[in-house]
Amino acid sequence: MDERIREHARTLVEWSARVEAGDDVVVSVGMDAHELGVAVAEQLGEKGATPVFTYSSGELTRAYRLAHDGAFEAADHELALYENADVVLSLRGGRNTSATADVPSETRQQAARAEQAVREARMNTDWVSTVHPNRSLAQQAGMAFEEYQQFAYDAIVRDWEDLAERMALVKDVLDEGSDVRLVTADTDLTMSIENRVAVNSAASVAYDSHNLPSGEVFTAPHATEGEVLFDVPMTLNGQRVRDVHLTFEDGVVVDYSAGQNESVLTEIVETDDGARRLGELGIGMNRGIDRFTDNILFDEKMGDTVHLALGRAYGSNFPEGHEDEANESAVHADLITDVSEDSRMEVDGEVVQRDGVFWFEDGF
Amino acid sequence: MDERIREHARTLVEWSARVEAGDDVVVSVGMDAHELGVAVAEQLGEKGATPVFTYSSGELTRAYRLAHDGAFEAADHELALYENADVVLSLRGGRNTSATADVPSETRQQAARAEQAVREARMNTDWVSTVHPNRSLAQQAGMAFEEYQQFAYDAIVRDWEDLAERMALVKDVLDEGSDVRLVTADTDLTMSIENRVAVNSAASVAYDSHNLPSGEVFTAPHATEGEVLFDVPMTLNGQRVRDVHLTFEDGVVVDYSAGQNESVLTEIVETDDGARRLGELGIGMNRGIDRFTDNILFDEKMGDTVHLALGRAYGSNFPEGHEDEANESAVHADLITDVSEDSRMEVDGEVVQRDGVFWFEDGF
Incomplete structure (x- = not known):
């Protein structure tokens, strides 16, 4: 593993989220954030925390929302997950920053209203959002992949x-x-x-x-x-x-x-x-x-x-x-x-x- | 999308799991089962069910377990998720069927004991396990990828x-x-x-x-x-x-x-x-x-x-x-x-x- 990924994970778990032994942690892994997910899993193992890994993909969100009639319901099981979590770590990084571009804004708003309680439960945890530098984000930045990686780690792995x-x-x-x-x-x-x-x-x-x-x-x-x-x-x-x-x-x-x-x-x-x-x-x-x-x-x-x-x-x-x-x-x-x-x-x-x-x- | 993936998802959601409007569904997505995840998300949207997507990867499991001291704890937040779920769909498919090969069997057993309650809660739902035919599984079968896809869909998409x-x-x-x-x-x-x-x-x-x-x-x-x-x-x-x-x-x-x-x-x-x-x-x-x-x-x-x-x-x-x-x-x-x-x-x-x-x- 690229040692910078491990440093990123350590910064996230130790400095940012202050994870401790026994913490119940939700880790949201973006489709193209797998490598950071591995490094975070390792850090959580070292801390003696207990993770659940969720999968975050604009492509799944899009497919679900476009197929739905718009009367979205609250997710009781998801709410229970976050209400029982101490820490939520979001490892962002898809393969296409425009993955949900054709979801109508009305559909987005309907879905967001149904997700209100889950969002609030998540905000009541020690939550931290980060991004795994990947090719999609490099493209958005107009940069080569390796160039973008160095840019991102210079911003993330600091004193x-x-x-x-x-x-x-x-x-x-x-x-x-x-x-x-x-x-x-x-x-x-x-x-x-x-x-x-x-x-x-x-x-x-x-x-x-x-x-x-x-x-x-x-x-x-x-x-x-x-x-x-x-x-x-x-x-x-x-x-x-x-x-x-x-x-x-x-x-x-x-x-x-x-x-x-x-x-x-x-x-x-x-x-x-x-x-x-x-x-x-x-x-x-x-x-x-x-x-x-x-x-x-x-x-x-x-x-x-x-x-x-x-x-x-x-x-x-x-x-x-x-x-x-x-x-x-x-x-x-x-x-x-x-x-x-x-x-x-x-x-x-x-x-x-x-x-x-x-x-x-x-x-x- | 390959229409066979959509047929697979429809068979899973309709025939296998009998998903209905309002069902709270957990969908476990393997690292290399993304395409099936998209198709399942679409089917769940059509049904008016409410999904949470979890991420299943032997690489994350391995990293976590190897770093842990072995005194694994029960996951209260994961238990709450499954206790509030009606249906659990496991879309298996990693990129390496030997991803956890070097986790000692004692560590596996320790982890399995800590996961007992979660496993039972999952078994109390309408759960169904399937596999997304991918290159790793084709390799295990000693088959070309396209050949393996056809093999798998012949077994899955049936009357x-x-x-x-x-x-x-x-x-x-x-x-x-x-x-x-x-x-x-x-x-x-x-x-x-x-x-x-x-x-x-x-x-x-x-x-x-x-x-x-x-x-x-x-x-x-x-x-x-x-x-x-x-x-x-x-x-x-x-x-x-x-x-x-x-x-x-x-x-x-x-x-x-x-x-x-x-x-x-x-x-x-x-x-x-x-x-x-x-x-x-x-x-x-x-x-x-x-x-x-x-x-x-x-x-x-x-x-x-x-x-x-x-x-x-x-x-x-x-x-x-x-x-x-x-x-x-x-x-x-x-x-x-x-x-x-x-x-x-x-x-x-x-x-x-x-x-x-x-x-x-x-x-x-």
Whole structure:
């Protein structure tokens, strides 16, 4: 076995999910994530945990949903599985990222409603999602397979403890601050982060962070004013969207445009009231990620980037008892801007990041 | 999709498992059974059943068991899954039939003990096991892949209703009869089947038959006398065994030999007291199976064959309330003899099968 796969599994089981002896674990194995499944099985054996392996394939999901009449029912047996699980590890990786492309969105929504209870039970476990770098994901990234493997392991197999300490510095500044200003050549945006709690997303359930890789600090801004250009191309609703430009007044999008597929942006902002407000401000701090690969799990964590999401906010960004104040929306659309050049971020008027470099880093 | 895969899935879901709308189904998908998984997902969608897909791979099992210290624990979450399931469909098919070859037998036994409750919960569902014909199984059979596919679908996609009716004739004769005599060039064996119930194993839970393909009628003989030669090679305990010869007196093996790997036979008959008695007499009636492929799921169902098993008997062969009279043993070793030539089977002195042909068939 490629030793990097074993390191990935060890990072997932030990750092991310904090698996202990006796834990009942569900491992969801993607069709093309088998090798990582073997490595995770080995780690779980070493820990003395007890796994059930489930199979995740867009092709099976598609076949089932297309053949069904749409009156999907709740899965009592699946619910029982997750209600009795301590940990859920999702090893993503199919052979075709478009495997469910022809499932009508109405069918998706019907199925999602029936799966609500199972989804909530899964979220009540120590769950972590990761991806096994495979040829399908390499293709999506426009990279050779071996090149993509190295890219992915650089992002995943890291000194997470060290990164968590650096991210804690940024979290502290956001927790103490009230106003954030982001300035680039085409952006000048101010947001309030008063009464918000930043999350140090260090790829571990111990940090309330459920993705591997991670490496961002995020909060839930409000009272947004100004304009912002997102110069990183994104796939939204299955379509490539470029150069999204948003203008905010009093926290709400009052004007928007995109250089490509603007209609997707229209769909998003017209979903509901919450879709015109920001749900997230995220600061990418994973310097193991050195390029955009059209995969949000990696793109939004990249060092030298800042992302904002239209729509739903996370309850974890609110003080205890105030989680229900989070912006509500059926969408959460992440948009990314490159801050490596001609940029600065200020918190209460103090520059904390300039041209991608934080105040505590060399070269600031 | 190959239309035969769809037919296989339809046979499994409709004829074998009798899946109905609202059923909670667990589908175990082997690493190399993905295509059948897609077809089964489609059938379950059409039925309006609710599936959970689990992943079955000898490679994951091996990695887990070898890394574990051996003190395996019961899986509460897996137990909850099966206790809440109506139907379990196992789609077998790995990429290497020897995937767990180096797991010590002690480790296997430790794991099996921890899985006892889960196994029982699974047996309490309408469970059916089948195999997806793949390259690994073709290799085991010594056949080309396309040749093996056709072989497997000939055995699986059949007019099961018609075969069930023919098998019912044989079941009736066995249920009414008291003594069976099997005679070939090297065999003359008499067995009592008094107070036994024959099972019409028609590949459907409606017939208490849980394998697809099936196609045998079996009962639990006792008071065996005489000698028998099994001329079909078998893989027992991972080794190839040929020309097993057994001599019975008063129901017990008093002499045995094998033309190859006799030590495996010694291991089996010395396991426990029950291992020296017969647990099963099975009459193969699936004429879709035209050759031996070193896979018991197919071999013992082949038309023109009779098999006997040393060891454990099935409770289903005993009248209600008498299931505990079944021969007990830790082993159930099937041995097969070819009856296509120079053979006859008598029930209470009446010939019911001659040279493989039954009394109700043309050419008898």
